[in-house]
Amino acid sequence: MSKKKTINESNKPCLAELDHRACADAPVNKAMTKEQKLHLLRQMVRIRRFEERSQKSYVGGNIKGFLHLYIGQEAVAVGSISVLGENDHTITAYRDHGHALMSGMGMNECMAELYGKWTGCSKGKGGSMHYFAPDKRYWGGHGIVGGQTPLGAGIAFAVKYQGKKGCCLCYMGDGAVNQGPFHEILNMASLWDIPVIFIIENNFYSMGTSVTRSSAFPEVLAKRAEGYNMAWDVCNGHIVNEVRDCVEKAVKRAHEESKPTLLEIQTYRYRGHSVADPDDTYRTKEEIEKFRTSRDPITLYLKLLLEDNVITQAEYETMDQAAKDEAEASVQFAEQSPYPPEESILQDVYWEEDNRNEKTTSQGVIFFE
């Protein structure tokens, strides 16, 4: 596999100079219309504003459990999902707000879910880690590290079985690569030519553990693919165009050869592991600040679009304000929505119970006291 020059092989968060124009001229990017380019920028901005707003609500005590923010990583979900077609699917881990919004889910249902409301995308039953939208070919939102990786291969398996030219993007963190099931499914995906694309979002930390403290590997994590005869690639996740170029090649491989790929997309999260993480034991404030100022995916893409006259600063500000307003409105929506009714606790457990009819062949007691 080719490795691009911007890639960091030291496997420490790396601040080498970045070219915001990288891959701008790659065919997949050149072919974009102005509206498509604006769409990418808008989605990154929407994700960021949604999450910033959700953080505010969390700190205010309105959201329970965990809230894992994607801020800093937006170009990964946005770039990768933007190259998908109608038979392509996505599935990810618990840091899932970006993938959900980019897949077309609405801020209202997503914010209401965080609030545990009946109008949430999962009726308030799933929470931050468990957004789903099968109608948008978005399969969640999974809390067990690595647990979604066999599912992603299964989705791609079904696409292929059903004779469609499609694939599944299956995301995971750098910490997830050491879960056994991921290894098992890498082998099967390669052995059976499953059109799945595993994307390691390498943000260099799993909670407080740096990638070099959790993984033994050659230059880059993705190279483990060679042990399975699987194609692999690495790219820079701060630059949305670079993500698109890299993922699009893997999607082609999936569509045309029905072959899997292991991608590593190097990125960085600005916030703690979750909002509750004090974030003071494993990296410096300076490190975060440097990433934020020198390689922010939104800043870099905006710079490109400004240079190329795709957008003006004023238009950007309008876009940004719209995203903030949308996020604010979603909070209103969530706050005004009701909690799930008590009887819903026992709904959505079994399809057969939720859809009892004359064909139902299940009897007896299924819920116990």
Add this chain to the structure above:
Amino acid sequence: MSKKKTINESNKPCLAELDHRACADAPVNKAMTKEQKLHLLRQMVRIRRFEERSQKSYVGGNIKGFLHLYIGQEAVAVGSISVLGENDHTITAYRDHGHALMSGMGMNECMAELYGKWTGCSKGKGGSMHYFAPDKRYWGGHGIVGGQTPLGAGIAFAVKYQGKKGCCLCYMGDGAVNQGPFHEILNMASLWDIPVIFIIENNFYSMGTSVTRSSAFPEVLAKRAEGYNMAWDVCNGHIVNEVRDCVEKAVKRAHEESKPTLLEIQTYRYRGHSVADPDDTYRTKEEIEKFRTSRDPITLYLKLLLEDNVITQAEYETMDQAAKDEAEASVQFAEQSPYPPEESILQDVYWEEDNRNEKTTSQGVIFFE
């Protein structure tokens, strides 16, 4: 890592010409005394005769459950364990008779175990798959594919923690490499410099599945080690000297650098997966026959020792007869031994129950009805 010429990279059982003198002049082999050489031969013969005899008892209905025979693979256990020192340990899967006998366990206790007798090494509680002899630094005998691999690393971890220069040989089959926990422990072994040597006994089939139908991998399975920055090597398991040479280097790496190694030792089993396996769906009788005639580990080593005047044919026959007699005697021993008493069912569950004394701090009911 160096790969030797005799190694088969096609990953089909391969019948290319073998040199029975391979590695005979390697320092570790040259250094052997005559008695040491005879010891290797004798152990291989003992394992074979023990197993042939156990098969007879199994077919006769005297042994229950599974009986996985090692016949054909003897040079692997014998060669590898022969290079170990007093701080080195072994652990393996369910095809464990060879490793047990080579570790110094007696035929009597092993045969009695197969018969489910009270005099068995595990008091009749473990059976064929579960031989143990901690006093001989032999840690079993494990039935869940791949399940012993983290244990092997744990044993080596303890050796290192306790400040000893030792290692653990941890064996598994070619089918076991696709179990998740093995992957997890490869990463940890490399990350933490654990002196464990994983030995894949590649006999080219896991039950009825050939290695190429179960694994996607580069030229050889062991090369997956590169994904973990781990040293690896491959050798031919039909030639005991080659096994010794290869394993001894890994043991040195463990002792001197406290580094793990992944070894693949290519071998072949003559019998079905277990004695009950009809063995008629995945390989030909001819294939088995060719292995038996052209690369039998005992025949090859005997040839060498005859050539080198270490043994005469007559002496060999005496050795062989002694092994047969020993196996036969072990059957007598097993048959004459009693079954475990009924009350033993609830013994050996908890150490604290088996050793109740004034210091025991466990009360209440621990066994239920």
Add this chain to the structure above:
Amino acid sequence: MPVITYREALRLGMSEEMRRDPNVIILGEEVGQFKGSYKVTQGMLEEFGPKRIIDTPISEAGFIGLAIGAAQMGMRPICELMFWSFSYVAFDQIVNNAANIRYMSGGLINIPLVIRGPANGGTGVGATHSHTPENLLANAPGLKVVCPSCASDAKGLIKTAIRDNDPVYIMENTLLYGEKEEVSSDDYTIPLGKAAIRREGKDLTIIAHGMSVKQSLLTADILAKDHGIETEVVDLRSIRPLDVDTIVKSAIKTGRVVIVEENKPFCGVGAQISHMINDLAFGWLDAPVKRVSAIDSPAIYSGPLESIQLPKPDRILKTCLQVCPSKKK
């Protein structure tokens, strides 16, 4: 009706459903070319081809997770476990992903998955290969668990399981695979959650599932012959859903109940049933509900000892006579 084995009945049920529905596939170790470790899938590779009868690596978490992903997409995978003991390496997929995704998605997703394989002791395969995890799995809301005790149930239940839109786990028994009985060639199904009264009686109720049904019936014969006790034997068939109605009715009718199972006692299926009977038939019982479970240690290898460890007529009889004294003597 043709007389076929339990093994053949399972195969027939699966084959009928595979002919009906192209979304049904089978995944497992040695299910294809090797014809199945216990020959349940023998001949199916020939009929359905390698696209639908899929030999997997020894990667239970991987291939079951894959099946869950495929099931979300409308496929109906049947996963074979060589033994249910091996479910433990895939436990997270089996109890977490399969049971929870529907709920966590607020009902957007359903998972029509079947996992099947033997779960039993009695053949000397030792502690690591003899688990009976029906209690552990039925503990999880979102899952269904059935344990067919005979060939005709095996066919009827596996067909229902395949058509069911939720995960259904089927626990079979290597010692039952060869058992024969008349099995209809019709396209019949048996509802989940419907117990079967295998023998009617008025003095004592034995509740059992899987192989324990057979042991209980043998015991009932002895109880009748030697002790004049008429035993009702209830075959649960399904653990979750559970036919509480039939159980409680029988308990009230006889006032005396023994539960027989291969489960280990602590939090075994029998504990749950005992609790429910004591609750719902409170005041109707003439004796405490007793259980005959596996003796509470890991499965022992030694044949004669394993035979004691598992519930067999001698131990069952003893407990039955405690609960219901002999009428002769």
Add this chain to the structure above:
Amino acid sequence: MPVITYREALRLGMSEEMRRDPNVIILGEEVGQFKGSYKVTQGMLEEFGPKRIIDTPISEAGFIGLAIGAAQMGMRPICELMFWSFSYVAFDQIVNNAANIRYMSGGLINIPLVIRGPANGGTGVGATHSHTPENLLANAPGLKVVCPSCASDAKGLIKTAIRDNDPVYIMENTLLYGEKEEVSSDDYTIPLGKAAIRREGKDLTIIAHGMSVKQSLLTADILAKDHGIETEVVDLRSIRPLDVDTIVKSAIKTGRVVIVEENKPFCGVGAQISHMINDLAFGWLDAPVKRVSAIDSPAIYSGPLESIQLPKPDRILKTCLQVCPSKKK
């Protein structure tokens, strides 16, 4: 006696044992440099160094298996699970290897292993992070399971667990970590299998463990105040071994029993206890034994609903009054 938190009590217990015995080590995700996900191990890296406080990759099956191997060699590893929910990815190691190796070796080996971490709902972490597997684990002979409900027990039980020569699994609770009480600085241990009567009473017995003890005590206050009912609250502390004696004595004394637990009902710990009480106190009970468990669905995220799902005084009270009618009114 100093007043410290449950979290500090656990840390103190472990630190004391680590000072006593160089073979005790801690392995887990984020236990060292990050100071513990729930800060239980805070400061221990500084005291004991990275050789003994070991940050692991996210490989539960791997590091727990490693700990089992090391334990066989005489080490005494303590594995921290960030949540017991994650035990499911290591289930084979946890229930098969840890529980069975001693038996399968005929007693040649023993495994002095501790696994600990929180197992509870109530904080909105959802279905995949809220498991309470005490019933699943205590099912396996060879294992021991304890659930400390307060700081002083946490210290005493973890010290016993570390010294125990068999695998002991400790289930804690993220909602208890911050709870404070007086905890002795002495080198004390609490035997496994010894329940504690947290409140004496003659009318009704509540049996509970972990967080449910607290909820039960709150309910007992209401029962006394509003209904004139004197409730005895038994804190199991240890699930296996189980203090059957104390349980049955209290049941016989009051004749009325409610079991409270966060376990899902089907084959939960409560089922086992209910069965034993009904068996051993048969004829002594004035009402059927009832359970208050988690409502039988996967853990729901939504805060107000999760609060209903888990056993809290309102649901407990209702069931208690069913079992023991109010004496006022």
